[in-house]
Amino acid sequence: VVLFRKMVVAGVGLLGGSLAWGARERGLVEEVVGYGRSAESLRIAKRKGLIDAGFMRPGDFPPDTDFLVLATPVLGMAPLARQFAPRIGPRCIVSDVGSVKGAVVRAVEKALPPGVAFVGAHPIAGSEKSGPGAAAPDLFRERRCILTPTAKTERGALRRVACFWSALGAKVEVMDPDLHDEVLAVVSHLPHVAAYALVRMLERARADALDPADYCGGGFKDTTRIAASRAEIWRDICLANRRALVRALDDYIRYLARVRRWIREGRGAALEREFSRAAERRRELEGAR
């Protein structure tokens, strides 16, 4: 069933590209137009059949768009919405795919013309890959998609966006934007910072003729896989969610300092107890969906 006539996807990277492709393939939209800063990305997106057409100047935003999805790095979303604003029609629904919601949702709401409905969305379906070349039409299948309506969010728009994500195969749920950010700080943003930092430690451990990277086993590779993620995206996420992320980092640093003390003091029982609890919890995750 056709949910929208003309969808604009701003940013045709991994998420935007997959969204465009999935929507086209399932016939959820009649036409998909991509916006991007790079001609190369738009070209790849068009050649792969993710989009029908593309534009690079915000002033070329098609005024008959009835669904706009922001899929750029999060700090770029509100400025871009502001640039599109003069050409966004009153019946257009706006959504996004950002990994941070609180500050981003507030900023985008402010940037849009009064009366235009905005529904914040975060499909939990990233990967360390990026760009339209990595897009897949089934990226969101069986993945959670968290919608974060505010007091301002129009209920009809919320339902339509929920319907759109369900049709892409996602498991849709609704959450408060700030609670979303607290949870994601712990399950996603902190692990990214931790992984980037672990990779940087390789530099520090470089000895004369020996490169520690040569001794990385599967454990190191798994633990740092997400450190291959695009820096620009994660810079924005860290800054946009700084309040919750700084708190999560504080907890993490404090906890690591405690473990360090136990190691230094030879407190084997404490170490074993903590590692056991973590191991048990981690094994549970494996069984879960």
Next chain:
Amino acid sequence: VVLFRKMVVAGVGLLGGSLAWGARERGLVEEVVGYGRSAESLRIAKRKGLIDAGFMRPGDFPPDTDFLVLATPVLGMAPLARQFAPRIGPRCIVSDVGSVKGAVVRAVEKALPPGVAFVGAHPIAGSEKSGPGAAAPDLFRERRCILTPTAKTERGALRRVACFWSALGAKVEVMDPDLHDEVLAVVSHLPHVAAYALVRMLERARADALDPADYCGGGFKDTTRIAASRAEIWRDICLANRRALVRALDDYIRYLARVRRWIREGRGAALEREFSRAAERRRELEGAR
């Protein structure tokens, strides 16, 4: 070619079991005897064909053993060597598979009867799985195996142990025990502590009716996969390598505190620069072996 007549593998877990199996399958040893504290593990090891026979009392160590491999958690190795010592013959070669070398090698050397040759070894081939049920005869194929001889190490024994690991398919190299520990602290021990700690953060972020674990995507799962590792093994590794690990933890904590400050102060350029460097380095690792 038969390298040893009777090999005793002390600890028939993932590493010991795989070692036994690989050696038997390739005909490198005539007989494999397993030592273990648990009758259940020995039973599984025997049923899977990893070992020919097993024993549970150190006093039953077969005196005609010509190759003993210690494959218990690292802090258990020297005490066990001491218990076996009265029955270890002068021509027996002793080795191990421990993830820590400096302190462990020194302690085992001291525990063995004078004249018995010891060759420290660390095959970099672990996983979060454990027990003889997870053993595989090809676990060491194409993996590095680091031998860490000391001034005391008999050259003939070093050659035979190197030959044994090569025959199992490992890429053998020689390294100073303390240098080994510094490198492994960064590429393996620190990541394990970091992963255990990330999983423990889930507990702290638990809100009312919401379990953060439900929102863990592939990124969290990869980053913490090794946190499912057996606590006892990692307790021992942390304690045995405490000097290098505490130093690595200090570096890591200091670096995280710096990233935290950049986030709090909104220093996007610094974040992007650091994340970029890490991402580039991490992508290089993917190409490497």
